Amino acid sequence: MTQTVTEIWRHPIKSHGREALESVKLTAGQTMPGDRVWAVAHEASSADGSEWVPCSNFSRVAKAPQLMAITAQYDADAGTVSLSYPERGALSFNPDAPEDLPRFLDWVRPLMPEDRAASARILRVPGRGMTDTDFPSVTLCNLASHRAVEAAMGQDLSPLRWRGNIWFDLGEAWSEHDWLGREVQIGDAVFAVRERTRRCLATTANPNTGLRDADTLKTLNGAFGHQDFSVYAEVVRGGDIRLGDPVKVL
Structure with a gap:
């Protein structure tokens, strides 16, 4: 199975909206351009x-x-x-x-x-986006893990609940957790994967209505034994990423 980029998202103002992109140019040591600028x-x-x-x-x-x-x-x-x-x-x-x-x-x-x-x-803080990490991070998300959460909950969920940056389908749930301490190339850019993303109450809210309608945290903890979804990565080599670009562990 060839893993490729399925979606790219940025969030110009932290917690105040998302925007889909077809491509993005990343710079080493920086957050995604236009993401959490404010x-x-x-x-x-x-x-x-x-x-x-x-x-x-x-x-x-x-x-x-x-x-x-x-x-x-x-x-x-x-x-x-x-x-x-x-x-x-x-x-x-x-x-x-x-x-x-x-x-x-x-x-x-x-x-x-x-x-x-x-x-x-x-x-805003000059030179970096206001991500939840104290280092400039990009959030990498696996659709297979999202499907696992949906199955455990017995309901359809929008992936937008997770407010990630770059999406792909690894075919196996939680395999992105094995990337910690490794480098991953997506398109022309290379990331160092640094942390799992511990989730909060934000993911219980519906992206279409703004209402809390899914106990994602209870499901993560009960079905999978952790409260994590996606990984935080740092750009170590800049480059362009486009929809359909390959994703590979180096």
Whole structure:
């Protein structure tokens, strides 16, 4: 079986929408271009954009499940992001422009739980995306593992729940976990696989509705003995990746 890239996704604003790509050009030591460029700090956060900080500083799907149903489009040349949400309409704005912040906060406010710290500001850290790891990571996902979770739950699930970057089908569930400490070539790029991705409540939310409707964490722990899905990898050799490109362990 030849493993190839089936999907490529980026998430311009952390936890606030996803965007499908046909190709991407990666650079060694950096996150995927356009992925988690920005994050939305909540009113209880001390994050100031001077350095990477953990995800607890930001508004995110784990605490605000309705955010899962946002879709996004990033125009890097214009510096704008367009967000869309069912029954909310679309918003196009510049996340770096202070004058655009009030429009974003007004747009996203109805999607935030009243018992959680409110979104307050948008920030970025120069030179890297705001991934959940303290190193610039790209998330690699195996469709066979996704199918195993679906089978264990007895229901269809959207792969978008996992908010991964690069998807492929290895044919065997969890075989990506064997990649830890190894290098993998995808297209022209080479990755060092560093960690398994421990999952949180975000994956219980439906990407179409923003409602929590699947106990993914209970299933992972009960059926498979772990709470992980996908692996975090670091780009060690840059290059282009396109849909249909081969995936191979070096």
